[in-house]
Amino acid sequence: MVKDALIQAGMNIGWATFIDLLLGVIVAASFGMVWVLLGIWIERKWAGRFQNRIGPNRVGPYGSIQSVADALKLLTKEVIIPRNADRPVYFLAPVLVVASVILIAAVIPFSPVVIGTDLSIGILYVMAVSSIGAIGIMMAGWGSNNKYALLGAFRVVAQLISYEVPTVLSAMIPVMIAGTLSMQGLVHGQHVWFIVSAPVAAVLFFIASQAELGRAPFDLLEAESELVAGFNIEYSGMAFAMFYLAEFMHSFFVAILFSVLFLGGWRGPGAEQIPFLGIVYLFIKSILVYFVSVWLRLTVPRVRIDQLLNLNWKFLVPLAMIYVIFMAFVLKIAPVPDLSGAQAIAAGPYEGVASGIYRLLGPDFVATLPQAGVLLLANVLFVVVAAAVLREVSRRRRMRVEDLVDETDYSGAGGAGGYTPADHSETAAAR
């Protein structure tokens, strides 16, 4: 549209394309910023309800423009710079963090036609640009010249880099089923939501992405009780607001990503015909996912750093790796949906109930059902086996602990953990 007008005005086609794209970039980048003002209010309202209070309720109806007031306040506040800070690094850090999040917006498929750019490497691009955020946080930690900030930055490496592994591995499952990396391709290939075909991947992705976000229960980067405020301790005013903005946008974008990967993205009744409906569906799904994330954040206590790393390297990563190999085999066995046949059946002379089902759910949905069913069964099997293995492992570990207890001398007062000698001689006999 803009491009045509510029070419009409006698501009070089290359430059016209450039300006056209630039406008698109500005729109895509601003979307996140504007959404944040509303989103923060929604989240604070939820937080209020979870904690048995009202939440923001003074500025505007139901406190709905509280965020605007906060933003104005932060804009006018003085940005205090520590005297020994590494100034260029200190100032570039929040910029990098925000940029890494906004870059994700470029490939989010809002509807069949509304997408920044449908890169052929879509999901890989998302993983790549979000890994830049970790650099920004390290710069913040280093540039502030503060020991708590530095400790927070050290934890970034431990946490964000570790959790990237299960995130990427679990995001590979939808890619394997749909056979494409492109975000639109993932949505188009999702006739049956991937949360049905690969529920284990969905759960893994959700846990790992929460840790990637650095939000509770994984907010070790800014654990208030241990690090005062973590990596952003020396930031104030707008510089701090940028970290806050990035964190909020990132958590919402991850919810959108989850919807795109596992909940069918913009898919829904009539979304192909009316693109706007696609945006609505995607937002409904994302807000539901976001609600679950906020729910966890507000009700679960923070984990310890060693627990966090153990959970990742000893549980999530091995599980995700075995799961990827397992799913690769199952996908080879599972029936490949024959979409062309489905279209023919839908067009064919089916009457009554069969035709109604086809018309309601779409022929591709019915054609994909056998594959999804096999995958779902395989997933259930996987969970059962994994649970059995885990139970066995933890039983062994418990027995080892009990053996240690056996060797302890209880002649002193009380005994450990309420054990009495009679107690564990019994357990030993039972074994």
Added chain:
Amino acid sequence: MELTIEVVVFAVFAIITLAGALGVVLARNLFRAALLLLVSLFGVAGLFVLLAAPFLAAVQVLLYMGGIAILIIFGVMLTRGMVQARQVMNSQWDLAAVIALVTFVILMIVIVQVAQGEGAPLPSLPRGDVAADSIAQLGAALVDPAQYVLPFEVASVLLAGALIGAVYIAREDEAE
């Protein structure tokens, strides 16, 4: 040469890459040098995009910037005493200069030969648009016995060996 948008973008990324690389060797603060290395790597990723190789660009950002460079920065941050270099040159600068010069000359010879159409002919690729399914082709080529499956597997064995070796070296001596 006509000033098309490609030329401008190429110039921008080339400057980013070269300036970043210069910064790495000239910066006295090791932490800043590591950050400038990131800038240089980012410039290379941009050049990959310009060459219509988005997959390589994403891998460049994901692995080199998001992985390797962060590990370098982490190492720098943990060795506080080394952060401030006293002088830019160390005792090996003359040897390093010779090696850099030789590498540069060899690369230039190859590039000039290729540009003039001499030497070993490059595999003839159709000019113009890259196939839309280039990533699918790349994936298939990596596991195709006729193409790259052997190098691929050799690299995996090497990496597995490095991993096991690292774990063996890093693990604490157990009481005998």
